Amino acid sequence: MGSLFRSEEMTLCQLFLQSEAAYACVSELGELGLVQFRDLNPDVNAFQRKFVNEVRRCDEMERKLRYLEKEIRRDGIPMLEIPGECPEAPQPREMIDLEATFEKLENELREVNQNAEALKRNYLELTELKHILRKTQVFFDEHEGGANTTESMTRALISDDPNRHIGHVQLGFVAGVILRERIPAFERMLWRACRGNVFLRQAEIDTPLEDPSSSDQVYKSVFIIFFQGDQLKTRVKKICEGFRATLYPCPEAPADRREMAMGVMTRIEDLNTVLGQTQDHRHRVLVAAAKNIKNWFVKVRKIKAIYHTLNLFNLDVTQKCLIAECWVPALDLETIQLALRRGTERSGSSVPPILNRMETLEDPPTYNRNNKFTSAFQNLIYAYGVATYREVNPAPYTIITFPFLFAVMFGDLGHGALMAAFGFWMCYKEKPLQAKKIDSEIWNIFFGGRYIILLMGLFSMYTGIIYNDIFSKSLNIFGSAWRTNYNESTLQSNKLLQLNPDSNDYMQTPYPFGIDPVWQLAEANKIIFMNAYKMKISIIIGVFHMLFGVCLSLWNHIYFKRRISIYVEFIPQIMFLTLLFFYMVLLMFIKWTSYGPTPGHFGSDEPEIVKTSAYCAPSILITFINMMLFKHDENTRPVCDPVMYAGQMGIQKFFVIVALMCVPVMLFGKPYFIMKEQKERARQGHQAVEGAAENGTAGGAAPPAAQHHDEDITEVFIHQGIHTIEYVLGGVSHAASYLRLWALSLAHAQLAEVAWNMLLRKGLMSTDFQGGIFLYVVFAGWAAISVSILVLMEGLSAFLHTLRLHWVEFQSKFYAGEGYLFQPFSFEVILDSAGQSEE
Template identity: 75%
Template sequence: MGSLFRSEEMTLCQLFLQSEAAYACVSELGELGLVQFRDLNPDVNAFQRKFVNEVRRCDEMERKLRYLEKEIKKDGIPMLDTGENPEAPQPREMIDLEATFEKLENELREVNLNAEALKRNFLELTELKHILRKTQVFFDEREHAGLNPTESMTRALISDDNIARQSALGPVQLGFVAGVILRERIPAFERMLWRACRGNVFLRQAEIETPLEDPSTGDQVYKSVFIIFFQGDQLKTRVKKICEGFRATLYPCPEAPSDRREMAMGVMTRIEDLNTVLGQTQDHRHRVLVAAAKNIKNWFIKVRKIKAIYHTLNLFNLDVTQKCLIAECWVPVLDIETIQLALRRGTERSGSSVPPILNRMETFEDPPTYNRTNKFTKGFQALIDAYGVASYREMNPAPYTIITFPFLFAIMFGDSGHGLIMFLFGGWMVLKEKPLAAKKTDNEIWNIFFGGRYIIFLMGLFSIYTGFIYNDIFSKSLNIFGSYWTVNYNASTVQSNKALILNPKYNDFAHYPYPIGMDPVWQLAENKIIFLNSYKMKISIIFGVIHMLFGVIVGLWNHLYFKRKDSIICEFIPQIFFLVFLFLYMVLLMFIKWIKYAADNEVFAETQACAPSVLITFINMVLFKPPNKVDNCYPWMYAGQDGFQRLLVVLALLCVPWMLLAKPLLMIHNKKKLVQGIVHENGDVEGGVGALQNTGAVAQGAHKEEEEDMSEVFIHQGIHTIEYVLGSVSHTASYLRLWALSLAHAQLSEVLWNMVMRNGLVREGWFGGIFLWAIFAFWAVLTVGILVLMEGLSAFLHTLRLHWVEFQSKFYAGQGYSFQPFSFEIILDAAQSGTEE
């Protein structure tokens, strides 16, 4: 848990592994997930590394598994997930896995090809069946009408004069073609036939009621049967080309009814035989996929682990003898023994007799930042890392954020009703944590909510508390302790006057305060907003100043840990003085005002009428301006206030040049002492003038570079000083968002109640109950959608800004990079989420 306050101490290690044991050792380290390997071959192409062939084999196995998975999902077969985590197979087992996947893929592809051919044959026979049925119906209609079909077609296509001329020459011979076409192409098909054949063809079409399955895609398509009559070979060729262009399928259709019936019977027999064969093919395919579905999850895990191991081995270097692999890795110091035990297990598994060697190395590189987290602290750490990963061994804001984040959120979201909704939602996710985590989904919004379940839970809990303090629940108040205000007016006066003033001097507040929170009578008061504005504005400033002071103090712990005494003297002390002398003093004035001035004080100068404005007092203090005098009122809150305030402002202003100049001047002084010490040491040792001259030449050569370095230090310190001084003012004002959003939330909640929910309470009887039910549903949807979700998101973002900017800027650099260990768990989770997407 200590690493939560400050990142783990890391060390760079060199690892020597025998070639035979390297695979097993890396496998054990992947299960452990505590080692971050460095790439020792950055200039070597990925295709030129030692284990590139093994990686390719793993890619091929993964491709085959993805094909199997796609076919399993297509058939809707559930894939068994036992939650097992099998170990990475030995390299020799890769051959067996490859053979298994090859056999399954080939068998499945062969079955699919056969099934597709059978389905295509079945489709053709089905279409031919519909053609024979529809054309038979068409010819039967013509015969019942007393017309020969050929004669009727002739009359439809040829005029009476042409018929007389043709009958003199001989009988007219008409041809026809029949086929099937997609239903949506019929209108365009008909127009094209009419235009291309100039109206010399006759088209008759009928819809196929049942959809047909496309064997290539498996989609259901709707088609229509058509028959086209024409005269002559030229028109026949033209019609067939048009059919080909519209991708219509033509089928043979006999002219004689007896031939059509005989063909139909043969088609039905073949369809029945095909149905039997198709059923057997589907059964075989289903059996193959069911057998594969039982193991596919474990197969994926095994292949991905093998692939990850070989990817990691490609980062290693080979020694001169080609029998040893050398790696460099970052490891936590506390876990070195655990890592050595894992390496020993890997060596024993591989049967090697040469033990691995793990040596610590000295380096000037910045180690990665590693903060150990659990399921509770993980969400808060993610909030901090989203701004920037902490520098190595820098103070981590996450443990303090666990309390300050939900608390500052709750100040803005202070409603016990809305907080209860959020609390119950967060509590449900926490209680159902395991089953919800098992249902892995690619819904990004849900994943964000679930990842921050403990944050939502605490935000709701704290909001219930602040709502209790504000005495606000769905814009209404709870009358738990009764009102401490006394109404001294009679009934007629109260009824005849809309607005009356209650004198605080004559109510119970004069003797003792309300037990906790706000008096419920303020919910009815006309000046409720004025009173709550003053209260919420002041507590916003109070919590803001305390929050910033704590940030500066956390910065002191950084200086002490890194032994930066100069920073303590030149930065921390003037920063804390500047903040205390100005802004903490303003907070103290608020408490003095609350304590000193009361309505029942016997001295008039100490009543609420003479209470000075804290804001005006602070402005006059900074401007060295005397306060405005009021008759019978004392202008100061305590004796000697004027002189004390002037002293505080002068001391605060002196802190500005202290922050600006002290550190650069101290650095110049230290460098001069260092140069003098070197000169003195050289003079003693050499005992000659030549050594002094050489030292002077070196000093002169470095003089110009030192001037450039010092100018950068002055500029950097100036920017830092201006940022802190101006930031102290702007950051203090920024905490007023706590008051602003709290006021906006309360007012929006009240408006929603008055404009929606109140309308449902004015009707009586059974109709009133139904009306109230509908109004309540509408009010509940708006409450959850606007006040809980939208307002909650707004308050969350403002709280995030207060932590990232106002709090963390006082001590947090955030210039590190995160520790990314070689971990099978992380790799498998990333692969799983990538597959789902």
């Protein structure tokens, strides 16, 4: 069974499909999602392929469906999700039915919409007319001077200018409706164009009116313009036209107006019923469509995907069958055969499809079978680079090492618990949360990494217990290994006192699980102790991590049968790392075990005791530097041994020399062997060619050309040189790089402590009931800072540093990442991406 340790074995297959059966077979393969088709006509224009017509028809159907969907959305009708399983891709003949259905629906809808628009326009006109009649009535009523309203208007107009007597002149008027925001400009224009010889009255229509073409709500005003003479009339009408005002006939006589108003009202009512019916019809059509629309979308997209795939195929000379080439996981050949058989049966074809394995020199795609748990980790790896085909996949190891390294930096029981709780909640509510389809990008990142977050939280809890940090406080579960032996007077006279490990202050056996809680209280030298401890564990963890990476490269060499690489790459590499850095780790353990207090001989001056006491403990770093430089420090402490164990100097020199000797092996080993191999081949090839020439079949048997090995030897040298330099310098810099574990964990602990001391402590120390209120406020601040800065920001930074440690320090030891991803033809993927782009 395929596992995650290496990508799946892939084979290139040739597929012969009968023309009639091709559609059904491809549809079955799409449901399966295990086949990646190759484009066999890459030089054929997309418009000249065989099934362009069908694809175009599908596009047209999709467009219609989108139109339908838009209309459904506009009416706010809920679209039914597909109940149960996705519909299968329909038969090609069903496509015509679907097309007909969509055509009918679209036409019906368009017609209904057109009618509705016409009706609405009519309705708008009538309502505007209604408003005009109503508002103008007011204008006319305002001047109750006489029965003839126009006469009164005449008087009003002319009274300003008594010198110019004009006889009884008939005043004309036009009434209309205009957009409210156009009124000021309209008025100004009228005034200028007619030199003040018109009289404009206007009133606002309070209720907004619906614009039928855009169905927006617009505010309009009624206006009425009085003027004199025909010349002005044409001018006014032109201006009205220019401002898109609609003019309506308005009778002069009040009785006529009333009659007209009545007529308008009845017509509006009639129109309302008709409009209602139209809307009902539209609604019915849409509701019926809404039930099926998702289903149709799936069907159409599947058809389209199938024809797209068929376009990649080659046509056989006889035109009877299609030829496809595809990458297939070797383990799934059976399943694919079965699917093909099903497809043939469905299409009723009698000729079975033929699946042929092909030999190829091409690199197959990389395919890892991931489940929802491992895929998040796999994506972290792919973000760096897709594994070369069949290369060791770091993802399975990352599942644990990633959360662990993260936790070393993030170690705090409290913060870890918060993170684990968040991760657990996301995993527990996985299905409902997934169904919700939240669009926020940040949320999707968190949700995608829910298992990583959960594991990071759990590991942080563990490292938090070991660091004995819970929101920067310690737990004393097993009883501290330290106690006070000072008497009262000493305690009273000294502000700071140090406990002496070389006495009964220390019980001589450490706190059994994690760091002793006493260190949390030792504000004066806690950091000194923690620094020494955390720096050492960073290096220890780092060296183990790198050694693990180098060992994985061995696994790669064995798998790819690169025997030379094992001898001239893996062995010198691991020796280099072991002799220098693993040796340093050993020194740390030696220091931990062999220097310290000796029970029963506290404060003794005997040379043997002093030599193993804290006084004589050497610095590991200085020792290591001296070892690299072949230097011997002056012994400043004559009572102490200059070495940690007998023969240390000799062994160290030997180690360094051997490690340095590994470098030329790494540098020249592989190029040398490649050169030798090439010469060998050249000689054999020569002989073969000569032999062939002698036999008189010169062209027939060419020497086996393995293009891979015949690269330029200088290139090999450069390549190997870069590799070696990278590894040797990397050994030093990568080991130092792991010190980030120390730095970040220290920073995290310090920040947590600052948050506690600056906020919560102040709150906890305040008294009285005001103190309670104060604590309430302070706790809110502390909690906010804890979550936002310590968990979120610190978490993010620790995450990024962990990512770097994996990508650079770990994977550079064995991972090439030069592959390309297997992208199978799968309906699931296609429908998913289509659904996403739609939203």
